[in-house]
Amino acid sequence: MTFSELGVDQDMVDALAAKGILEPFPIQSQTIPLGLSGQDIIGQAKTGTGKTLGFGLPLLQHLGTDPEPGVKALVVVPTRELCVQVAEDLVMASANRSTKVAAIYGGKAYEGQIEQLKDGAQVVVGTPGRLLDLASQRMLSLGHVEVMVLDEADKMLDLGFLSDIEKLFAQTPPARHTMLFSATMPGPIVALARRFMNRPIHIRATDPDEGLTQANIKHVVYRAHALDKDEVIARILQAEGRGKTVIFTRTKRAAAKLVEELGDRGFNAAAVHGDLNQEQRERAMVAFKAGKKEILIATDVAARGIDVNDVTHVINHTIPEDHDTYLHRAGRTGRAGKTGIAVTFVDWDDLHKWSLINRALEMGIPEPTETYSSSPHLYTDLDIPTEAKGRLKTAGPAREREPRSATAGHGGARQGNRDAQGSGRGSGHGGSSGRDRVRTRGGRSVETATDAKPAGAGTHDGSGPSRRRRNRTRRPSTGNTPPAA
Known part of the structure; x- marks a missing residue:
C-alpha cells in the first residue's frame, strides 16, 4: 500500500x-x-x-x-x-x-x-x-x-x-x-x-501476538550501584553500532551532572531539562538531530518530543516511575521500523518499582542481573569491545587538584615556591627580593606573615589573589616608621 x-x-x-x-x-x-x-x-x-x-x-x-x-x-x-x-x-x-x-x-x-x-x-x-x-x-x-x-x-x-x-x-x-x-x-x-x-x-494498530513492548526493541535490565552507573554508561556508549543515544534521568540536577561527567570522559553530550530556558533546549535538540551531539540527556519532560529515527540506544539512568513512562522512554529508539536497545538501571531501593513495571508489561525479567562496569556479561549483552574503558582514548586524563608546589612535603616548600615565583615576576620592577628584605616587621618578612591567610584567599600555586595582595602592601615611608603593634 x-x-x-x-x-x-x-x-x-x-x-x-x-x-x-x-x-x-x-x-x-x-x-x-x-x-x-x-x-x-x-x-x-x-x-x-x-x-x-x-x-x-x-x-x-x-x-x-x-x-x-x-x-x-x-x-x-x-x-x-x-x-x-x-x-x-x-x-x-x-x-x-x-x-x-x-x-x-x-x-x-x-x-x-x-x-x-x-x-x-x-x-x-x-x-x-x-x-x-x-x-x-x-x-x-x-x-x-x-x-x-x-x-x-x-x-x-x-x-x-x-x-x-x-x-x-x-x-x-x-x-x-x-x-x-x-x-x-x-x-x-x-x-x-x-x-x-x-x-x-x-x-x-498493534499485532495481537505482540506484547506491550515493541518487538523491535531489545530490553536489558541491570541492578546497578549508583556510584558505578557513570562508568557502566561510558562503556555502553562504546558499543558496536551505537548511534544517537538518549539517556533519561529522574532529576534536572542529575541530568546536568551527567552531561559534565560524560564531557570529562570525552563524549559529546547535550542536555534537555527544566532548568534550561526554551532557547537552550531547542539548541540542544537541533544539535542532537543534526548529529553535532550524539548523546542527549533528558528528563521525562522531553520524552515525547524526541522523534529522531536513528536513535539506537535508550538508557534509563534511573528507573521510570511507572510502566507507561517506561514505554515512552524506550519508544525513543526503534522508531520507524528500525531496531533499538533499551537499557535500564535499577537501584537496590527501586526493586519493588521494577517488579510492578515488569508485571504490567509482561517482560519476564523479575530479577535484574547484578551488574558492574567490570562484569563480563555487560560486554557480551551489548556488544561492547573488551578493551573499552570508562574514558575515550581521545579524552584527557581525569582532572585532579593541582599540588601546592613542585616540592610539596619538604620544609618551607610552599613559602619557597611563592618567593621564587615572586622573584621571577619582580625582575622587571627592580627585583622583588629587594623589596621583600625591606618590608620586615619584627624580623619576619611580610611574605611569611601573609602565608597564614584565610582559606580560599589565593590559588594553590600562590598566583592570583596573593599576588595582588603583595602589590597592595604599603611601601615603607622614608620618614620614621612607628614600630609594629
Whole structure:
C-alpha cells in the first residue's frame, strides 16, 4: 500500500518522497482513509509508529492546497518539544502548499508567535497553557476551527491538562472534525472522547501476538550501584553500532551532572531539562538531530518530543516511575521500523518499582542481573569491545587538584615556591627580593606573615589573589616608621 493508494494528494506524496518516506505504517494505513472521509477517530498505537502523519495528512488535505488565512486546524500537544516536532512534520508534508503552520508554546516570547497568527497561519500546533493565554488576550480565535487533534492525550492527563483541554474544546465549533491519538487509553481520556467526539471509531494498530513492548526493541535490565552507573554508561556508549543515544534521568540536577561527567570522559553530550530556558533546549535538540551531539540527556519532560529515527540506544539512568513512562522512554529508539536497545538501571531501593513495571508489561525479567562496569556479561549483552574503558582514548586524563608546589612535603616548600615565583615576576620592577628584605616587621618578612591567610584567599600555586595582595602592601615611608603593634 502506498500513500497515493490511500487517497493522499500527489503534492503531499511528492513532499514525503523527497524525505524518503514512501510507504505508510500500519497506524497510517488504517487512519488516513477514515480521516480523509471526515470520520472522528481514536487512534491507539505504540510510540514511534507514525501517528503524526496519521492525522497530519488528512488535516492538511482537508484545508486544500491554498487555504484562506486564519486558524482552521488546531493540534494540541502536551510538551514544547513535541510541539516543535509535530509542527516540523506538518511543514514538511505541506512543502508544496501555501499552508502556514504556527508552533505556539510557552517559554518563548509572545511577539513572534502572535506575528505568525497575524500573518494568517491556518494550522496551529500548541501546548494548552499558551493556547489559552493567547485566546484570553484575543490574539487567537478558535471559532473557525474545522479540524481539531489531540496528540499524546494520555500525557495531557498525566500533566493535569484535562481541564484546559475542555476549555479549548468549548471554544471550537461543535461540528468540527476531531481526531485523538495516544499510545495508551486511560479511562478519563475515553470519557473525554465520548463527550467531545461524534461517534468515533477506535483504531488499535498493534499485532495481537505482540506484547506491550515493541518487538523491535531489545530490553536489558541491570541492578546497578549508583556510584558505578557513570562508568557502566561510558562503556555502553562504546558499543558496536551505537548511534544517537538518549539517556533519561529522574532529576534536572542529575541530568546536568551527567552531561559534565560524560564531557570529562570525552563524549559529546547535550542536555534537555527544566532548568534550561526554551532557547537552550531547542539548541540542544537541533544539535542532537543534526548529529553535532550524539548523546542527549533528558528528563521525562522531553520524552515525547524526541522523534529522531536513528536513535539506537535508550538508557534509563534511573528507573521510570511507572510502566507507561517506561514505554515512552524506550519508544525513543526503534522508531520507524528500525531496531533499538533499551537499557535500564535499577537501584537496590527501586526493586519493588521494577517488579510492578515488569508485571504490567509482561517482560519476564523479575530479577535484574547484578551488574558492574567490570562484569563480563555487560560486554557480551551489548556488544561492547573488551578493551573499552570508562574514558575515550581521545579524552584527557581525569582532572585532579593541582599540588601546592613542585616540592610539596619538604620544609618551607610552599613559602619557597611563592618567593621564587615572586622573584621571577619582580625582575622587571627592580627585583622583588629587594623589596621583600625591606618590608620586615619584627624580623619576619611580610611574605611569611601573609602565608597564614584565610582559606580560599589565593590559588594553590600562590598566583592570583596573593599576588595582588603583595602589590597592595604599603611601601615603607622614608620618614620614621612607628614600630609594629
